[in-house]
Amino acid sequence: MQGSLEKLVNASRPEEILSTLLSEVRAVLRGKGACLFEYDPARDWLQMTLILSPGYASDPALAPDLQPFTVGISATQSRFWRQLMDTRRPFLIDAAKEEHAELFWPGTRQWHIESNEPLAVGIPLAVGDVALGFLGVSFSGRIDLSDADLNLAQAFGHQAALTLHMLRLAEVAKQAALAKERERAARQRVRELSATNDALKRALDSLSEEPDINRSISGILGSIARDLGADHGALWLRDPATDTYAVRLVYYKGEFVDARSGHPATKSWPLARDLRWRSHIRRRRPILHKVAELPDLTDTDRALFTRLGIKQLLGLPLTLGSEVIGSFTLRFTTDQFFSSERLALAQTLAHQATLALQLTRLAADGQEKERVAATLLERNRLARDIHDTIAQHFMGVIVNLDAGLTSPDLKTLAHHAEKARETARSGLEEARLSVKALRAAALQTGSISQGLRKVIDACLENSQISWTLSVPENLPALHETVEQEFVRIVQEACTNVRKHSGATRVLVSLDYAEQAFRLSISDDGNGFDIGAPTEGFGLIGMGERAKRVGATLTVSSRVKEGTVVRVMLQPTPDENTPPQSSIKPDARDTGSAIF
Structure with missing residues (x-):
């Protein structure tokens, strides 16, 4: 809309404004061709006077195949014209429909069919009670025009009607000025037209600037x-x-x-x-x-x-x-x-x-839609955090309490009760950090390796599952947001192993090779059908966490053959756009940092 208004403001002559408006209406409606039909009240006659379409000059009289349009028709014989003037609303006709046959002028329906432009919409042009003509836009295929499209096209139609009316009034004033006895009236008319043009241009300036x-x-x-x-x-x-x-x-x-x-x-x-x-x-x-x-x-x-x-x-x-x-x-x-x-x-x-x-x-x-989208994004983030922090710690509390209740002696019961209390305290701290959008507690101190080791141990403790963690000592440092999401992905994957897999062994590895970080969590459990529907936030949450830092997450599994979760991240060099800037200088070993 802004660009259209600027074009109208820059047009120096009313004739240029008409061409610009015709072009903008065609663009708004996504049409192939656009044309201006003028109404001559003295003869009660309609005919095409301007066309913008591939393969045609702007003067339609130069194209022999447009003769049915340029010769015109008596307005009283055109049902399409009466429809436009009665409703003062855009109207769509289809050459392929027999019930629309009478709406086309003689010879024009065949032209629309042969030109593969069966659809056409007419936009009435009138100023007050003065009928001036209509704008026509044709289409090369089927198109779905919304009310907003037609309303905007009608708004441009109002501009075209005013411009056309000004041209006619200017012509009348010009003819009147040729006669000496009407010179004063002609000058007054010119002043009115000038004032009209100035007012219109001020309005366009105000809208566009x-x-x-x-x-x-x-x-x-x-x-x-x-x-x-x-x-x-x-x-x-x-x-x-x-x-x-x-x-x-x-x-x-x-x-x-x-x-x-x-x-x-x-x-x-x-x-x-x-x-x-x-x-x-x-x-x-x-x-x-x-x-x-x-x-x-x-x-x-x-x-x-x-x-x-x-x-x-x-x-x-x-x-x-x-x-x-x-x-x-x-x-x-x-x-x-x-x-x-x-x-x-x-x-x-x-x-x-x-x-x-x-x-x-x-x-x-638009602002309201952006606000709703932002709210939904934050709600999803909170759901992931609740699932990956509070819910996981609740599970740890339940596991320790169950183990304590089935223990044969008081000492073992006390041990599990203490572990349950520690897990509950850790969960409370995680909840506080999540609300403040801080890093995971596992990463508050130490390296990514230490953080991973801590969450794996917490997830698989008191189970019959053995685990191995592999992280090279010279691993380049990750951005803290990436570290946090990687830790949460490992935490969720290990929790899934314990709850669902029946595995006896888990291998977790994180390395950097071929310009990419690669995180892998694999188990020797029962596996599952990837195509089967799942419940809960587990896989969805891991995928969202990977996507948040620009990584890709894939899950490979077959029944009875275990499961492998892989995350690959190719870091970008721009540190000013985290979290996509995945690598940061390593304060522990600045010589191995990658930029």
């Missing part, structure tokens, strides 16, 4: 208020759940203030009051009302406006497709009369403000 979207909205609405000479104004936003409106911004003496700020200007716009009159919203067009004749006002509201000296109210609906976003209402202390062109300009600028509001909502939705 203002980093604060709320200030951008204020800038656009302020342009409307100043151009129409309004004394006061307010931006109302709709709550779709309750179909009520609340004041968000108040326009007073040339500037906007937050309706919730307590500024004196907000006193005549009570926050608890809903928008009483909505005829402009129901009709989807600007409506100017005299306060004395407005039927929707209560006696209290009418008395308030009389006390403030308000004589007229103008309502501009803020809509995006079929969705009502809100309303911009203006107050006037003198009687006003606005031409249809000025009201059309005001409504077009209001569409710009609606786009800005939609961008704000989309940005807020």
Whole structure:
């Protein structure tokens, strides 16, 4: 959207704006070709005047196979045109469907089929009650267009309609200027057109250059208020759940203030009051009302406006497709009369403000999705830590208590009770460290080898499983985050061996070869079917821990043939991006550090 607005701002002539808008609509809808069909009210005639499609020049008259489009058709004979004008919404037709056959002009359906562009969408172009034509976009295959796609395309359609209307008014002004007796009127028209162009360009500038979207909205609405000479104004936003409106911004003496700020200007716009009159919203067009004749006002509201000296109210609906976003209402202390062109300009600028509001909502939705994703990631991390720390220590406590209860003498019972108490204390410490996101207790002191030895011994103690740990003395030092995850993976793997494998021996090794760290945990147990569903966090948690530090984890196992868990990590040289920067200088042996 930002890039599209910048292109429109940089266009120097209205004709260039039309081409740019046509190109942007095609890009938004992911179409193959795009074209402009203009409506001539004098002849009640429709015909193609501009095309952007591979293999065609911009002037469609130069392509003989486009003759059915360029010759055109009487508008009264086109059901497709009537559909667009009746609904004022984009409409999709399919040349492959027989029920759509009557919607195509004579000869054009066959062109769509032979060109392998069966689908086409029309976007109506109108300013107020003035019909101007439509934009057509064709597609080379099936496509799924969302409401958001069509709404954004319709927003560009509003821009194209205003530009086309300006071109026609400019042509009328130019012809009028040729006659001396109408020279003054022509000059006045040129000034109006210049003011219209300036207002439109200011709105585009505000959208494309203002980093604060709320200030951008204020800038656009302020342009409307100043151009129409309004004394006061307010931006109302709709709550779709309750179909009520609340004041968000108040326009007073040339500037906007937050309706919730307590500024004196907000006193005549009570926050608890809903928008009483909505005829402009129901009709989807600007409506100017005299306060004395407005039927929707209560006696209290009418008395308030009389006390403030308000004589007229103008309502501009803020809509995006079929969705009502809100309303911009203006107050006037003198009687006003606005031409249809000025009201059309005001409504077009209001569409710009609606786009800005939609961008704000989309940005807020994106931030909420990021927050939910971050929450889910942290929840998964806590689940892994709980499983790998507290749950494992609870198991150690249970194992020692079971062993003590079955022991034949008091001395053995006391020994197991003491081991259970030590395990419980260690688990409590691990829980505290996990909450603080610190390193595992096994790594608070000593090397990675010592940490691995400690957790293996704790997991397999009081079992009939023997174990061997192999770590070379010259192993390069790992980043502390990697060390912690490796220790947790070994802890989980050894716990699984004890609980499920029926193994008698476990071999754990960690080495560095061929520019990669390799961690392996193997056993001679019963093994299992890799493809069978599993329960719990064990394998999932080990995989997430490996992924967290940029490593890959594989599990190999067959029934009756044991299990091997392998982790491979190829460290990156950038130390400023842990945990991907897996290697750090070894304080114990700086000569063996790898960078």
